[in-house]
Amino acid sequence: MSRKKLSDLHPGEKGIIKEIGDIGELKNRLMELGALANTPIEVVRVAPFGDPMELEIGNTHIAIRKSEAQKIVVERFKDKR
Amino acid sequence: MIEVAFVGNPNVGKTALINAIAGSDLQVGNWPGVTVEKKEVTFTYEDETLHLVDLPGTYTLSPYTLEEKVTRSNLCAGGFDAIVNVVDTTDLRRNLYLTLELIDLQKPMVIALNMFDEFSKRGYRLDVEKLQEIFGIPCIPTIASKGIGTKTLLGRLYEVYKECQLPHLIPYQEHIEKEIAFLVHKMEGLECQIKRFLAIKLLENDSYAIQRMQELDPAIVDLAHKARERLQRHLRMDVKEFIVQDRYQKIDAILAQVLHKPLVDRVLLTDKIDTIALHRWFGIPLFFIVMFLMFKTTFDGSTPFVDWVGGFFDGFVAPHLRAAMADLPSWLVSLTVDGVVSGVGLVLSFLPLLAFLYFFMALLEESGYMARVSFLLDRVAGILGIKGNAFIALIVGFGCNVPAVYATRTLSSFRERLITALMISFMSCSARLPVYALFTALFFTRHQALIIFSLYLLGILVAFIVGFIANKALPTSQAKPFFMELPTYHMPSARAIWMLMWPKLKDFIVRAGTVIVMASVILWGIINLPPSATPQTSYLAQISKKITPIFKPVGFGEHWEPVAALIPGTLAKEVIIGSLGTIYGVEAAHKPMAKSSILEDLTKELHTLWVATERSAHNLLAIQITSLETEVAPSRIQQRIRQQFTPLSALSYLVFILLYIPCVSTMAAIKNEFGWRWMLFETALLPILAYTVAFVVYHFAALLL
Numbered sequence: 085m086s087r088k089k090l091s092d093l094h095p096g097e098k099g100i101i102k103e104i105g106d107i108g109e110l111k112n113r114l115m116e117l118g119a120l121a122n123t124p125i126e127v128v129r130v131a132p133f134g135d136p137m138e139l140e141i142g143n144t145h146i147a148i149r150k151s152e153a154q155k156i157v158v159e160r161f162k163d164k165r
Numbered sequence: 166m167i168e169v170a171f172v173g174n175p176n177v178g179k180t181a182l183i184n185a186i187a188g189s190d191l192q193v194g195n196w197p198g199v200t201v202e203k204k205e206v207t208f209t210y211e212d213e214t215l216h217l218v219d220l221p222g223t224y225t226l227s228p229y230t231l232e233e234k235v236t237r238s239n240l241c242a243g244g245f246d247a248i249v250n251v252v253d254t255t256d257l258r259r260n261l262y263l264t265l266e267l268i269d270l271q272k273p274m275v276i277a278l279n280m281f282d283e284f285s286k287r288g289y290r291l292d293v294e295k296l297q298e299i300f301g302i303p304c305i306p307t308i309a310s311k312g313i314g315t316k317t318l319l320g321r322l323y324e325v326y327k328e329c330q331l332p333h334l335i336p337y338q339e340h341i342e343k344e345i346a347f348l349v350h351k352m353e354g355l356e357c358q359i360k361r362f363l364a365i366k367l368l369e370n371d372s373y374a375i376q377r378m379q380e381l382d383p384a385i386v387d388l389a390h391k392a393r394e395r396l397q398r399h400l401r402m403d404v405k406e407f408i409v410q411d412r413y414q415k416i417d418a419i420l421a422q423v424l425h426k427p428l429v430d431r432v433l434l435t436d437k438i439d440t441i442a443l444h445r446w447f448g449i450p451l452f453f454i455v456m457f458l459m460f461k462t463t464f465d466g467s468t469p470f471v472d473w474v475g476g477f478f479d480g481f482v483a484p485h486l487r488a489a490m491a492d493l494p495s496w497l498v499s500l501t502v503d504g505v506v507s508g509v510g511l512v513l514s515f516l517p518l519l520a521f522l523y524f525f526m527a528l529l530e531e532s533g534y535m536a537r538v539s540f541l542l543d544r545v546a547g548i549l550g551i552k553g554n555a556f557i558a559l560i561v562g563f564g565c566n567v568p569a570v571y572a573t574r575t576l577s578s579f580r581e582r583l584i585t586a587l588m589i590s591f592m593s594c595s596a597r598l599p600v601y602a603l604f605t606a607l608f609f610t611r612h613q614a615l616i617i618f619s620l621y622l623l624g625i626l627v628a629f630i631v632g633f634i635a636n637k638a639l640p641t642s643q644a645k646p647f648f649m650e651l652p653t654y655h656m657p658s659a660r661a662i663w664m665l666m667w668p669k670l671k672d673f674i675v676r677a678g679t680v681i682v683m684a685s686v687i688l689w690g691i692i693n694l695p696p697s698a699t700p701q702t703s704y705l706a707q708i709s710k711k712i713t714p715i716f717k718p719v720g721f722g723e724h725w726e727p728v729a730a731l732i733p734g735t736l737a738k739e740v741i742i743g744s745l746g747t748i749y750g751v752e753a754a755h756k757p758m759a760k761s762s763i764l765e766d767l768t769k770e771l772h773t774l775w776v777a778t779e780r781s782a783h784n785l786l787a788i789q790i791t792s793l794e795t796e797v798a799p800s801r802i803q804q805r806i807r808q809q810f811t812p813l814s815a816l817s818y819l820v821f822i823l824l825y826i827p828c829v830s831t832m833a834a835i836k837n838e839f840g841w842r843w844m845l846f847e848t849a850l851l852p853i854l855a856y857t858v859a860f861v862v863y864h865f866a867a868l869l870l
Contacts, residue, residue: 109229110646115409116225118259129439132448133544136553138651143256145651147540149547152646 088160091137091153093127099158101125107152118142125158166207166214167326168244172236172267173251174260175222176533176652178279180204181309181661182251183219186319193668202668210323218245224259226266226362227371229645230577237373240270243358247273247326249318254284254291254306255653257424261416264300268332269362273325274302277318281306288427296423301333310658335419337365338411340399344368344392351388355381368393369405435533435653442534448541455534456560463521463564464595465784469777470517478510481770487758499693500686508685511737512678515567515830518595519673520666522561522568527665529557530575531657539649549629550636552577552647555585559628562592563621566827570834571669580642583843584635586835590827590851591628593621596738597823603742604819607803608812616816620823627824627858672837681736684829688733700748705729719821719859720814727809727818737828742802749805817863824855 093099101123104111119125119141128138128145136149173179184191187206194203204219220239221232228234239245250267252260267274278284278293297304303321307314324330336342348364357363366374367389378386396404441447483502490498529535535557543553555576562569569589573582601620605613691704700706709729716722726748734741810818826832826848836844 107646110648112227112405112409113224113229113648115406116227116262118262118413120406120410120413129443129445131443131540131544132445133542135544135547136540136647138443138540142258144259147543147647147649147651149543149647 086160087157089154090125090127090139090156090158091150093158093160095127095129098124098126098161100161101156102159103157105155105157107155110148110152114141114146114148117144117146124161166216167246169215169217169247169249169322170240170245171217171219171249171251172240172263173222173277173279174224174253174256174263175650177222177251177253177260178309179222179251180219180664181658182277182279182307182315182318183217184660184664185309185312186315187217191664193664204664210319213323213326215319217249223263225263226366227369228373229648240267241359241362241373241377245272247275247322249275249277249322251277251279251307254278254281255287255289257291257420258413258416261419262412265335265412265415266362268300268335269365270359271331271334271361273330274332275318275322275325276300276302276304277314278304278306279309281314282308282311290425292423292425296419299333299335299419299422302330334361335415337408337415340396341365341368341408341411344396348385348389348392351385352382357381364389365408368396369408433653438654439537439651442537443540452538452541455529459522459525459529460564462785463518463525465787466781467517467521469780469784471514473774473777474510474514474517476773477770478507478513481766482506482510484758485763485766488760491758496693496696500689503693504686504689505682507689508682509678511685512674512681512830515565515673516670518565519568519670522564523666523669524662526557526561526568526572527662528657530665531655531661533652533654536649536651540651543647547647549584549588549632550639550641550644551581551584551632553649555581558585559588559592562589562594564595566590566592566594566831567673567834568669570831570838571672573838578642578644580639580644583639583839584632586839586843587635587847588628588632590831590847591624591631591824593624593823594738594827596828599739600741600822601819603803604806604810604815607806608810608815616819620819623820623858623862624823627854631854673834679833681830681833684736688736692733705732706748708732718863719856720817720863721810721821723814724809726805731822731825734822735826735829737830738822741822745806746802749802813863813866816866817859820862821855821859824858825852826855827851 087102088099090099090101101119101121103121104114104119107114123141126140128140130137131147134150136147137153138145138147139153171179171183183204183206187208190208191204191206194205202221205217207214207216209215218239220236223233223236226237226240228237240248248267248270250264252264254260264276276296278291284291293304293306303325305314305318305321307318309315337345345361345364345368348367349360352360352364363374363378367378367386370393375386375389378389393404396407400407442451444451483506486502486506487498490501529538535554538557539553541553542556546553546555549555555573557575558569558572561572566589569592570586573585573589576582576585598617601617602613605616609616691708692700694704695702698704698706706725706729709725709732713722713725713728716728721727726745729748730741730744733744806815832844832848835847
């Protein structure tokens with residue numbers, strides 16, 4: 085188990101949210117969509133130009149920029165899907 | 166009258182549901198003070214008048230965008246007697262979060278379990294009875310796209326209101342409940358219907374609740390602050406986070422009782438589409454293909470109709486009007502026919518193009534692809550201080566700048582909208598193409614395509630520079646981080662598309678239309694006055710002769726005629742060609758008067774409309790872009806142009822035409838969306854910019870040639 089920034093996960097990798105840092109109002113928005121501490125999150129893909137990234141929380145697919153994903157700490161799942 | 170609010174997450178088919186209930190009576194307008202669409206309908210049910218209002222989609226009652234703010238403020242203003250909470254049954258966990266917040270408002274409420282067909286198809290099962298028992302309110306499965314469940318929904322809504330049936334409170338964790346009770350108790354004497362809701366929001370440290378309470382009773386804000394600190398110490402975590410977590414725990418507990426998941430979650434169609442649509446290598450090319458198809462279809466489909474409307478006004482309305490007004494003074498006839506009616510004709514001739522374009526925009530939006538475009542291009546947009554979705558508006562600008570300006574409405578902040586709108590006028594619209602075609606055919610026969618392509622690129626380059634400067638110059642508002650949902654794809658219904666298209670078309674006819682007709686009359690004045698002026702002695706000629714020398718440094722200041730043509734060109738760029746003809750005097754402005762009867766001519770017009778429809782259908786099936794084939798201008802214009810231009814000055818002239826002003830219709834749209842000040846700013850900025858760029862191109866090209 086290793087702690088990583090969400091932005092460092094590769095497409096297809098999953099992790100458990102450990103901490104959401106200072107990303108302004110986006111933090112509340114993400115929490116209210118279910119991105120709470122100790123819930124799983126998956127990086128589905130990264131846009132062709134390298135930013136933003138698509139995330140899956142529960143059944144919801146959202147996109148945020150890497151600059152914000154950097155401030156989210158996750159514990160990476162060992163096995164890829 | 167019973168005021169009913171429709172509330173739900175974005176993309177849950179809320180609008181479709183209200184559509185299915187309202188039928189053709191749905192009214193579309195704007196929320197006061199903001200350019201957020203407001204849809205509502207009033208009708209009689211049993212013995213009561215129902216007023217249904219579609220509130221903009223929101224994930225929670227802690228808003229993130231302008232639209233979500235509208236929803237929260239309206240719900241909290243207390244003007245509603247009942248709530249219809251529309252949920253996407255396929256994603257209950259997330260949707261019920263909003264439901265729990267709505268329950269805290271304690272209003273008569275009904276839940277519409279929408280997309281129930283899709284839900285069942287995926288193999289889920291739901292114990293609706295049990296869910297109703299838990300919430301204490303009716304939960305009705307609906308399929309908005311097919312209008313299923315709407316009757317039951319209305320019936321239950323009526324009952325709930327009549328019996329004032331409130332949803333059961335879902336209690337929070339005991340410490341939170343204690344503090345809520347304490348705050349509610351302190352609010353006792355206040356004139357406020359949503360005490361519980363405000364109490365929980367105060368504990369969440371919600372700025373709106375704090376502000377609202379500050380007005381009602383500042384002492385309670387302090388009490389809430391202390392309560393929050395107490396909780397924080399006790400819970401050892403952020404209170405907001407705890408409350409969110411608590412809500413999700415409640416939701417999971419409820420779902421455990423009512424939801425039966427299938428053993429295997431099937432891979433969704435959306436995931437399959439997105440592996441291609443958002444693919445690292447294929448995503449962008451696919452986007453260009455989609456755009457190409459959209460433009461091809463729009464132009465090829467609408468051109469026959471645009472031509473028909475033009476012909477209808479020139480060949481039918483104008484001659485018959487002249488015949489009918491034969492006894493009136495000729496200036497009045499000319500003002501009416503050439504000023505007012507031709508302005509109306511111009512407005513209407515835009516309609517087929519706009520209708521096609523709006524259709525595709527609505528299709529892309531409703532299907533869910535629009536969000537994907539934002540995702541694909543957000544990185545590039547970030548450089549300009551805008552977000553990915555701004556590119557949609559810019560792309561539309563290549564077709565026509567007018568709908569492009571309106572398309573900025575979907576952007577999240579005024580700043581982003583403004584930067585985008587400033588860039589739009591440099592997107593070379595379809596009306597500029599005929600002018601390029603005429604001049605390049607004369608002076609750059611061999612490299613025609615290359616020159617035209619370069620003009621498009623130049624426009625894009627200037628747009629990016631302007632966007633970049635605007636981003637630096639405009640005061641930065643505290644921009645919220647980019648956030649977007651990638652909704653599930655779905656097949657939009659014809660009704661939903663029409664509901665998106667029609668208000669925009671109507672808006673164009675009414676609001677932009679008045680400005681265009683006004684501009685048309687003013688232009689008529691300068692072209693036809695003083696009385697009995699010829700094209701060579703009109704005010705237009707007099708003004709142009711005076712300002713022509715200004716254009717010497719950019720290469721086309723030797724003759725006044727091309728400069729004069731630029732003025733009517735502000736009406737629409739393609740008018741430049743016709744104006745050149747009139748001003749050169751090669752096309753003696755023919756003003757036919759009708760000789761045959763109205764009925765006879767009307768039949769002819771209807772026949773040509775049918776022909777236009779056939780041509781449109783034919784064009785759509787053809788592979789090449791038929792409408793882009795160059796028109797052959799009368800050779801006498803060509804001769805005169807050859808005499809007055811060199812290749813170099815022609816190039817400079819084209820650059821100037823590309824940039825100097827989009828057209829009065831676009832300016833009208835900018836005025837509509839951003840106000841007089843920005844419209845005037847644009848009108849002043851663009852000619853100066855066009856002049857500068859033309860100057861640079863003229864002298865730079867001189868070195869090369």
